[in-house]
Amino acid sequence: MARxxxxxxxxxxxxxxxxxxxxxxxxxxxxxxxxxGSAYLEQGNTKVLAAVYGPHEIRGSRSKAxxxxxxxxxxxxxATFSTGERKRRPRGDxxxxxxxxxxRQAFQAAIRVxxxxxxxxxxxxxxxxxxxxxxxxxxxxxxxxxxxxGIPMTEYVVxxxxxxxxxxxxxxxxxxxxxNSGGPNLTVAALPLSGQVALxxxxxxxxxxxxxxVVECALQGCRDIxxxxxxxxxxxxxMSGSALGWGNRAQVDL
Amino acid sequence: MAEIxxxxxxxxxxxxxxxxxxxxxxxxxxxxxxxxxxTDVVSHASGSARLRLANTDILVGVxxxxxxxxxxxxxxxxxEFFVDCSANATPAFEGRGGEELGTEIxxxxxxxxxxxxxxDLTALCILPGQQCWKLYIDIxxxxxxxxxxxxxxxxxxxALHNTRVPKVKGxxxxxxxxxxxxxxxxxxxxxxxxxxxxxxxxxxxxxxxCVVDPTAEEETCSSGSVVIAITExxxxxxxxxxxxxxxxxxxxxxxxxxxxxxxxxxxxxxxxALLEEEQQGRKKECFGFLK
Numbered sequence: 025m026a027r028x029x030x031x032x033x034x035x036x037x038x039x040x041x042x043x044x045x046x047x048x049x050x051x052x053x054x055x056x057x058x059x060x061g062s063a064y065l066e067q068g069n070t071k072v073l074a075a076v077y078g079p080h081e082i083r084g085s086r087s088k089a090x091x092x093x094x095x096x097x098x099x100x101x102x103a104t105f106s107t108g109e110r111k112r113r114p115r116g117d118x119x120x121x122x123x124x125x126x127x128r129q130a131f132q133a134a135i136r137v138x139x140x141x142x143x144x145x146x147x148x149x150x151x152x153x154x155x156x157x158x159x160x161x162x163x164x165x166x167x168x169x170x171x172x173x174g175i176p177m178t179e180y181v182v183x184x185x186x187x188x189x190x191x192x193x194x195x196x197x198x199x200x201x202x203x204n205s206g207g208p209n210l211t212v213a214a215l216p217l218s219g220q221v222a223l224x225x226x227x228x229x230x231x232x233x234x235x236x237x238v239v240e241c242a243l244q245g246c247r248d249i250x251x252x253x254x255x256x257x258x259x260x261x262x263m264s265g266s267a268l269g270w271g272n273r274a275q276v277d278l
Numbered sequence: 279m280a281e282i283x284x285x286x287x288x289x290x291x292x293x294x295x296x297x298x299x300x301x302x303x304x305x306x307x308x309x310x311x312x313x314x315x316x317t318d319v320v321s322h323a324s325g326s327a328r329l330r331l332a333n334t335d336i337l338v339g340v341x342x343x344x345x346x347x348x349x350x351x352x353x354x355x356x357x358e359f360f361v362d363c364s365a366n367a368t369p370a371f372e373g374r375g376g377e378e379l380g381t382e383i384x385x386x387x388x389x390x391x392x393x394x395x396x397x398d399l400t401a402l403c404i405l406p407g408q409q410c411w412k413l414y415i416d417i418x419x420x421x422x423x424x425x426x427x428x429x430x431x432x433x434x435x436x437a438l439h440n441t442r443v444p445k446v447k448g449x450x451x452x453x454x455x456x457x458x459x460x461x462x463x464x465x466x467x468x469x470x471x472x473x474x475x476x477x478x479x480x481x482x483x484x485x486x487x488c489v490v491d492p493t494a495e496e497e498t499c500s501s502g503s504v505v506i507a508i509t510e511x512x513x514x515x516x517x518x519x520x521x522x523x524x525x526x527x528x529x530x531x532x533x534x535x536x537x538x539x540x541x542x543x544x545x546x547x548x549x550x551a552l553l554e555e556e557q558q559g560r561k562k563e564c565f566g567f568l569k
Contacts, residue, residue, distance in 0.1 A: 083369060
């Protein structure tokens with residue numbers, strides 16, 4: 025069977041987007057009151073909740089404490105009803121452990137861990153609905169939750185995926201359908217202001233000549249998402265700030 | 279449960295308040311906190327509901343699968359409860375930390391739904407003795423603000439109300455194998471009758487009195503609570519006690535009476551809310567967690 029083309033001759037993708045178009049991102053900070061910071065983020069049909077606890081004392085064995093910086097602890101779990109087929113276990117499987125590790129790698133690069141020696145920062149993400157780009161949605165939601173918790177970071181961590189269609193067209197923000205139809209998949213977690221890459225992962229293959237193009241596409245996606253997240257943070261701060269009686273009330277016309 | 283540290287003075291304050299009939303948030307002993315329920319929030323599930331009871335946040339997704347019925351009950355479908363305590367609720371649930379609480383809640387739901395007079399499992403039968411639907415009811419606890427049992431049971435009932443099971447157009451036995459024909463149209467499906475599904479009502483003993491819908495702080499002050507599963511027809515399908523304390527038999531009987539009336543009104547309120555949401559039809563705005 026001929027493989028379904030990821031991009032039509034008119035330049036439209038399977039879900040009607042252009043090659044450089046992101047899925048719709050909707051987010052909200054401060055969804056829960058018990059965690060120190062929380063956020064909810066929808067990227068297309070992928071829906072993710074993130075909660076941040078800390079910085080607090082090391083939980084469990086004290087031997088884990090790092091004398092010069094904070095320990096960043098991440099847990100990735102997926103709701104059993106999040107995927108098309110029911111998942112048996114929400115967490116603890118190989119895939120989730122790998123995701124947790126990747127989350128920790130990305131956030132350790134951006135959180136100013138040296139400010140909190142001998143303490144711990146917990147980042148918990150929960151995928152409620154999975155539709156491609158789960159890791160990216162988790163990173164973006166966790167960034168918002170960290171901002172909500174007021175944990176100092178050098179800058180936002182933003183993640184985005186990219187793929188290559190028809191051998192030469194880079195696609196940004198790959199959906200589940202496009203992931204499954206067999207194209208290569210490149211995930212990048214970046215610090216968009218300085219342009220540094222905190223994590224990069226690739227599956228499948230394409231020619232090395234295409235790599236710069238695809239990476240640039242993912243980084244452009246990161247910069248676009250950064251804009252959206254930054255707006256959301258500013259809006260949230262204005263809203264909560266004006267409720268406290270500070271900030272420019274005239275600007276709040278939502 | 280979430281770690282809540284209360285001093286002796288705070289505990290006494292709550293205790294004395296309950297004795298006088300007042301609670302910290304201005305409620306009487308038998309008042310519930312405000313509740314919000316929204317159905318159809320997860321598109322990958324056959325039915326879903328999110329319930330927020332003050333600070334307690336529950337998300338329930340129902341998935342359907344085809345299975346073979348139990349040999350001793352060939353005309354009944356299957357139902358399975360799974361409670362996942364997300365670490366989002368409290369860091370204590372990280373890893374396998376929430377499993378104990380999860381098992382306790384899922385077992386209590388399974389007992390409450392076991393009676394043949396509650397939820398009609400025969401409706402889930404496709405071919406007696408051969409094929410039936412299995413409902414996986416997956417409960418996700420996202421935030422704990424006390425009174426988990428009540429909130430979970432209400433959310434489960436709302437999710438079951440929202441569940442759509444695909445219609446089977448034809449089923450026949452061909453040799454030893456079953457041949458099923460499912461409808462191609464995803465909108466061609468049947469609803470489940472949840473009018474007999476039970477709701478759990480927790481009565482929490484604080485001092486000599488009982489309160490309903492305890493907050494997390496009140497739960498730490500209580501020595502034990504009684505959980506009653508009640509249907510809309512005021513049938514009690516299960517009763518159990520949780521916590522460390524003990525009850526006098528007379529107190530237990532009094533509690534049951536109180537719980538029955540409260541269970542009826544809770545059932546009625548949930549039904550009204552679900553009907554109201556359904557009447558909005560397609561015009562209904564889907565908020566999810568963005569509200």
